Amino acid sequence: MKILMVYPMYPDTFWSFKHALKFVSKKASFPPLGLLTVASMLPKEWNKKLVDMNASNLTDKDILWADYVFISAMSIQSESANQVIEKCKKLNAKIVAGGPLFTSHPEGYLNIDHLVLNEAEITLPQFLNDLSEGKAKQLYTSEDWADITTTPLPVWDLVSMNNYTSMNVQYSRGCPFDCDFCDITVLYGRKPRTKTKDQVIGELDALYFTGWRGPVFFVDDNFIGNKVKLKKEILPAIVEWNEKRKHPFYFNTEVSINLADDDMLMQLMVKAGFEAVFVGIETPNEESLVECNKTQNRNRDLITSVKKIQYAGLEVQGGFIVGFDNDPPTIFDKLTNFIQESGIVTAMVGLLNAPQGTKLQKRLLNEGRMLTHFTGNNTDFSINFIPRMNSGELLDGYKKILNTIYSPKYYYERVMRFIKDFEPKQKKVFHLNPNYIVALFKSMFKLGVIGEERIYYWKLFFWSLFRKPQLFSLAIQFTIYGSHFRKVSNSFY
Secondary structure (H helix, E strand, C coil): CEEEEEECCCCCCCCCCHHHHCCCCCCECCCCHHHHHHHHHCCCCCEEEEEECCCCCCCHHHHHHCCEEEEECCHHHHHHHHHHHHHHHHCCCEEEEECHHHHHCHHHCCCCCEEECCCHHHHHHHHHHHHHCCCCCCEECCCCCCCHHHCCCCCHHHCCHHHECCEEECCEECCCCCCCCCCHHHHHCCCCEECCHHHHHHHHHHHHHCCCCEEEEECCCCCCCCHHHHHHHHHHHHHHHHHHCCCCEEEEEEECHHHHHCHHHHHHHHHHCEEEEEEEEECCCHHHHHHCCCHHHCCCCHHHHHHHHHHCCCEEEEEEEECCCCCCCCHHHHHHHHHHHHCCCCEEEEECCCCCCCHHHHHHHHCCCECCCCCCCCCCCCCCECCCCCHHHHHHHHHHHHHHHCCHHHHHHHHHHHHHHCCCCCCCCCCCCHHHHHHHHHHHHHCCCCCCCHHHHHHHHHHHHHHCHHHHHHHHHHHHHHHHHHHHHHHCC
16 A cells, blocks of 8 residues: 655744744754654555655645545644645545544545544544455544553654754643633543653654754643653653763743742753743733633733743743733733733734634634634634624734734844843753754844844844853844744734
8 A cells, every 4th residue: 555644734824933944944843743653553564655745845746656645734734735635636546634624624524535533543543444344434533532652653764854943752642721712622631641751762762863963842732731740750761861862852842831830840841951831821811811711820920930930941932812802902012011021032922713612612602703713823813703802903902912022122122131031051962053053144144134133133143142152042043033923923914
C-alpha cells in the first residue's frame, strides 16, 4: 500500500510566524507531529510519503502515486484542506481524513471516503482492520479517551528537519480546567492523560539521534495539568537526560497561570531546560473571567503572577481575548496597559469566538446569537457570534490595541522592560547555527536600516549587547517577532 500523508497550509497569522521565518531561512515553525505519529501506527511494510504544504508543494504526481491520501488538519487550516480535498477528488484519489478539523465538523466532510475521527490510537486500528477485510466504513468515531502510554514514536525520517525552526513532542492530552470558550476539553477531556517517563525520554532520544539540536516545543495544551507526576518523575528524568547529553535541547510549552503558585515546579522546569511558557491570561477584567469560567485566573494579581514566573527564569508569552459580554468600553485601554506593564513581549490578542462543541457555543445557540462556524483564527477581525458590545466599537477597540502594542514605540518599550528584569537561571549551551548569524545580519538591514523601527532597533541592539550580552540573541529574536506581528496585524485592515 502506498500512503501519501498531507498536512495543509496555515494562513498568514500571528501563530504562523511566516514573516519571522524568512529571517532564519526556514519554511515552517514545527513539523506535523500528529501525522508523523499516525505514520507509526500504519503497517510497517506500507510505503509512506509526507507532504507538509507549509514546507513544500503538493503535486498531482504525489497524489497519483498514492493508494490513499491521509489528511490531518486543525480548523485554521480548513481553506487549504478543502483545496487538497478538491484536488484529490479531481484525480479520483481515495481520502482518509482525521484530526481536530474533521472531528469538530464531520457533517461538512461527507464527501470524504473515510473519516477516522477522535484519537487515532482508538479509531485508526478499527479502520485498518476493516480495510484489510475489504469492508472499510465511511465513519469511525469514539467517545472513549485513548491510553497514550501506547502511543508510538513519530517517524521523523518522513520530514526534512532543516525546514523547521523547532521540533515538537507531546507528553500529555487534556486539561483539568474548563474555560467555556476552549475546545481542548471537548477534544481531549478534562482529566490529563500522560505518557510515561520512559516514553518521554524515548521521544527525546529519538530526536537527539536524528542530529537535531536546539528548541523543542512540548505541544501539550496544559503541560502542568498533572503537577505531581511532573515533579516526581518527568522533570527529574529530563534534567538527568539533558545533563547526560550535554544540553542539546531547550524547551518551551503551554501552561496555566497557577504555575506561579508552585516554586518547586518552576525551578524544576528551568533546571530541565525550559525557557518560555505560553499562558492564557485572556483578560484583566475580573467579571469577564467569571463569565468564561477561567477559575485559575480569578482572584489573583495577574501581573504579580506573570512577574513571578519571569523571575523564576521563564519568559511568559501571553494569550489575550476581547469581546466577552462583560467587557466594559474601557477594556481596550485596560488590556493595553496590562500588556505594557507586564512586560509580555509576545502578546497574542484575539477576538472571542465560539468553537464547535464548547459551552460558549451552546450558550450562544440558546440565546440565538451564533452566526457561523469558527475558522480557527481569532486574530483576523472575524467573530462568529453577535457580541453584546456594538460590533463597530469592538472592532475599533481591537484595532486600537493591535496598533498600540505592536507599534515600534510600545513594542520595544516592552522588550526593554522584560530584558532589564529577566535573569536566566541556567546558562544556555551555545550551539552554532549559521541561520541565526544570517538572521542577525538580515535584521540589521531590514529593521535597522530600512525599517520604520530603526531608531528603537539600534537602541535595543547596543543596550543589550553591552548591558545584557547573555540576552542579546533573545533581543534580536524579539525584534524579528515584532516585525512579523506588525505585518500580520496590518494585513487585516
